Amino acid sequence: xxxxxxxxxxxxxxxxxxxxxxxxxxxxxxxxxxxxxxxxxxxxxxxxxxxxxxxxxxxxxxxxxxxxxxxxxxxxxxxxxxxxxxxxxxxxxxxxxxxxxxxxxxxxxxxxxxxxxxxxxxxxxxxxxxxxxxxxxxxxxxxxxxxxxxxxxxxxxxxxxxxxxxxxxxxxxxxxxxxxxxxxxxxxxxxxxxxxxxxxxxxxxxxxxxxxxxxxxxxxxxxxxxxxxxxxxxxxxxxxxxxxxxxxxxxxxxxxxxxxxxxxxxxxxxxxx
Amino acid sequence: xxxxxxxxxxxxxxxxxxxxxxxxxxxxxxxxxxxxxxxxxxxxxxxxxxxxxxxxxxxxxxxxxxxxxxxxxxxxxxxxxxxxxxxxxxxxxxxxxxxxxxxxxxxxxxxxxxxxxxxxxxxxxxxxxxxxxxxxxxxxxxxxxxxxxxxxxxxxxxxxxxxxxxxxxxxxxxxxxxxxxxxxxxxxxxxxxxxxxxxxxxxxxxxxxxxxxxxxxxxxxxxxxxxxxxxxxxxxxxxxxxxxxxxxxxxxxxxxxxxxxxxxxxxxxxxx
Numbered sequence: 166x167x168x169x170x171x172x173x174x175x176x177x178x179x180x181x182x183x184x185x186x187x188x189x190x191x192x193x194x195x196x197x198x199x200x201x202x203x204x205x206x207x208x209x210x211x212x213x214x215x216x217x218x219x220x221x222x223x224x225x226x227x228x229x230x231x232x233x234x235x236x237x238x239x240x241x242x243x244x245x246x247x248x249x250x251x252x253x254x255x256x257x258x259x260x261x262x263x264x265x266x267x268x269x270x271x272x273x274x275x276x277x278x279x280x281x282x283x284x285x286x287x288x289x290x291x292x293x294x295x296x297x298x299x300x301x302x303x304x305x306x307x308x309x310x311x312x313x314x315x316x317x318x319x320x321x322x323x324x325x326x327x328x329x330x331x332x333x334x335x336x337x338x339x340x341x342x343x344x345x346x347x348x349x350x351x352x353x354x355x356x357x358x359x360x361x362x363x364x365x366x367x368x369x370x371x372x373x374x375x376x377x378x379x380x381x382x383x384x385x386x387x388x389x390x391x392x393x394x395x396x397x398x399x400x401x402x403x404x405x406x407x408x409x410x411x412x413x414x415x416x417x418x419x420x421x422x423x424x425x426x427x428x429x430x431x432x433x434x435x436x437x438x
Numbered sequence: 439x440x441x442x443x444x445x446x447x448x449x450x451x452x453x454x455x456x457x458x459x460x461x462x463x464x465x466x467x468x469x470x471x472x473x474x475x476x477x478x479x480x481x482x483x484x485x486x487x488x489x490x491x492x493x494x495x496x497x498x499x500x501x502x503x504x505x506x507x508x509x510x511x512x513x514x515x516x517x518x519x520x521x522x523x524x525x526x527x528x529x530x531x532x533x534x535x536x537x538x539x540x541x542x543x544x545x546x547x548x549x550x551x552x553x554x555x556x557x558x559x560x561x562x563x564x565x566x567x568x569x570x571x572x573x574x575x576x577x578x579x580x581x582x583x584x585x586x587x588x589x590x591x592x593x594x595x596x597x598x599x600x601x602x603x604x605x606x607x608x609x610x611x612x613x614x615x616x617x618x619x620x621x622x623x624x625x626x627x628x629x630x631x632x633x634x635x636x637x638x639x640x641x642x643x644x645x646x647x648x649x650x651x652x653x654x655x656x657x658x659x660x661x662x663x664x665x666x667x668x669x670x671x672x673x674x675x676x677x678x679x680x681x682x683x684x685x686x687x688x689x690x691x692x693x694x695x696x697x698x699x700x701x702x703x704x705x706x707x708x709x710x
Binding site: 276278 | 545550581646689
């Protein structure tokens with residue numbers, strides 16, 4: 166067997182499969198965005214000029230920023246214990262990361278509904294304790310969406326942070342400690358800066374994932390805090406405007422592409438340093 | 439020596455995050471025993487009616503069975519395609535390997551909703567020429583799931599291959615082994631564990647896939663997650679709590695078993 170034919174037999178099937186099922190259909194979606202209902206760039210103009218669409222874009226960015234800060238900060242603390250804690254701490258943290266990680270997004274969103282809804286556990290407790298007379302609206306608004314998405318994305322932030330914390334040079338910490346720096350000072354001025362690449366990586370992963378989120382906002386936002394993915398769904402299935410839905414998808418894809426290109430540059434710079 | 443052991447403040451903060459992570463999973467347990475037909479916490483009377491509903495309403499078993507079938511077909515196909523691809527990249531080290539891997543990983547990094555719309559376009563186009571692999575059919579869902587899960591298999595198998603010592607393969611080659619022998623007798627036994635992990639992960643991903651499935655099914659191909667979605671959207675059905683408890687129990691059992699097995703294996707290795 167000659168070299169090129171082997172190449173095609175091994176590498177070809179998956180690439181041909183993805184070309185047929187993904188790349189070509191995506192071109193079809195791009196065609197929708199410039200032909201439905203009329204040909205031209207009208208749908209892009211409509212998307213970027215429609216106050217409703219812009220509100221949704223703005224809300225998506227706001228929610229994603231809040232989720233990124235929350236998830237990365239929470240993940241940093243648990244990862245610290247997972248990597249540097251005692252054996253018992255490690256085991257507990259590992260289970261608390263892995264169990265939610267394997268549970269489906271629907272079950273997790275439903276769990277938050279059970280906790281946060283008007284007849285849910287938190288409102289029930291607060292009312293039974295006499296703290297509240299009226300239930301607090303914790304869900305079907307932006308708060309519920311941010312809580313649910315942060316919960317979903319914490320495990321995804323843990324993995325890049327853990328690899329950054331595991332690979333740093335232990336001797337630098339010892340040197341800092343040996344020269345008399347307090348533990349707090351070693352942590353803030355040596356350890357945290359040395360994990361900067363991990364923090365950036367985790368933040369980008371969380372932000373990119375959050376941008377395309379659909380299920381959690383749809384369930385916990387209750388149709389009131391629509392994010393961009395749900396807007397696409399609504400434009401395709403509920404008030405059909407396929408052209409607009411396709412145009413928003415292309416804009417979203419381009420945005421994520423730019424972010425990923427930035428991530429790749431970061432990684433490459435990190436590698437060459 | 440661990441010069442930076444986390445202090446009590448870090449431990450308290452981490453405990454708070456751990457509680458936050460586990461809280462919604464624990465919360466569904468009391469709700470699943472409510473005697474009412476709406477989402478509520480039982481006060482006096484606890485009831486098993488929603489667990490009974492899971493057994494008595496055939497839709498749940500049908501949904502679970504459909505999800506299992508789709509998951510098995512999709513994970514085997516995805517892992518097979520990913521295995522060939524990763525082997526090709528590893529053995530031949532083509533010039534544009536980075537670009538080729540990038541293409542293979544595209545469905546994993548693109549926003550799921552964009553993939554969903556793309557696969558919706560693909561399947562309604564296929565519906566015009568056949569009724570088997572089409573919109574709202576099990577084969578259509580399985581095919582779409584292959585697209586979404588294959589990248590994860592590529593990552594896992596490539597990681598496994600990266601740990602194989604190339605010199606073993608070179609030795610086999612220099613002693614006259616053909617490509618078939620090298621793959622089957624030398625490389626595959628070394629990445630066995632990576633392939634099994636890929637099969638398992640892709641099955642789980644297909645089993646719980648909802649973002650794409652929502653776009654490409656309506657009334658006929660109702661997978662388990664699709665059924666749960668329908669029960670979550672309008673009036674929240676407490677049967678969702680019961681099925682959630684069942685699924686959570688399954689995951690907890692698997693994760694605990696895996697952790698226990700890994701620990702005992704590590705201990706045995708320490709002794710040896």
